[in-house]
Amino acid sequence: MSELLNTSEVFASDPSGLLRGLHRQPVLAVLRVSERQQAQHQLNLLVEAGLRHVELAVALTPAWVELAIELRQSFPSLRLGAASVRCLKGLAAAQSAGLDYVVSPILEPDLLAKAQQAGITLIPGVYTPSEVARAQALGAPAVKLFPASSLGPSYWNSLAGPLSPLPYCIAAGGLSALDARLWLESGVDAVALGGSLFETSQGPQQPLQLRPGLTALLAWLEQRANGDLLSG
Template identity: 30%
Template structure:
């Protein structure tokens, strides 16, 4: 199964960014237990590569986020990441593709979407999605009907059905889903939020 197929099946990418490595790992494990099976650990997290390595054996789909450079891509792959996510086009995209790491390339405008597809991105991370909303995604899909879009940025549980109806392959959710759990916050509250997001997918 490819990352695009995994996203099509699960419809939710859980994004983890935090300052407590142990809490980041426990956040991921809690999400997995709630059925959120495609995860991203941002490289801006403290000891992100260690977190990726600790999760690589238990999470089939564990991606590295905020991949900006060739060094980022190489270190993420070596740590066990199965895909890469970038906030924008650039070296992180091309390097990931060259080393065989599927990439969700960050893009916003039609020109950037076209560039991401031309570069060989597996999917386009539409970012920041909340600034434009589901109607913008629907408008983009008119000229790009075959592009797998994953909107990311400020997506609430109430927004999820609207983005999926607008044609999103999946939605990527960070703080509205994980809250303060990656910094040592309440895992029970995280589990409740995850359950609500999973329910919103149906």
């Protein structure tokens, strides 16, 4: 597992403070929201479970910006960011919504540079050792290993020898709350959970519910954090 940068380096590369926020609870939810009522219901379920960090997949429409602003104001206890940002228009949408961190599925140098200039934390997507090294050279505060499920939990730690020190890593893509603990124990620093979080709706009379695993995962992380504090 990577070490957090020192204070001055964190401030420079992660102006949003995202990595510090993930230190105690290294889990992010990724939602694709378009309809207000469903988005509010999903976020209410995540708040009730105790989750703190949520990414909203960007849509390049004024309606998405308005919805993201409303959700940010309605859920002050959540740390909301933007997901699936692949272009400068997506970065601009995140800025307009007041979101101070963004996550991308790709490594795009121009996008990373623009985010750095704007004082926004951007986490680029990587898959290969070359992309990991390139992201580090470009000053990325962390990387998103994507799609992680196709690589397996041991992949990230296998890069430690040739690429040490590894950057902070968020594993994403095809992961569930039930296998997230294995990934965290295998060397990644955080996990992002998407479509696996909620039960598929069975109709208007069956409200969306969380799938099993998230509450137990968050409880385990809280115990781990408390143990770290006591041992320190």
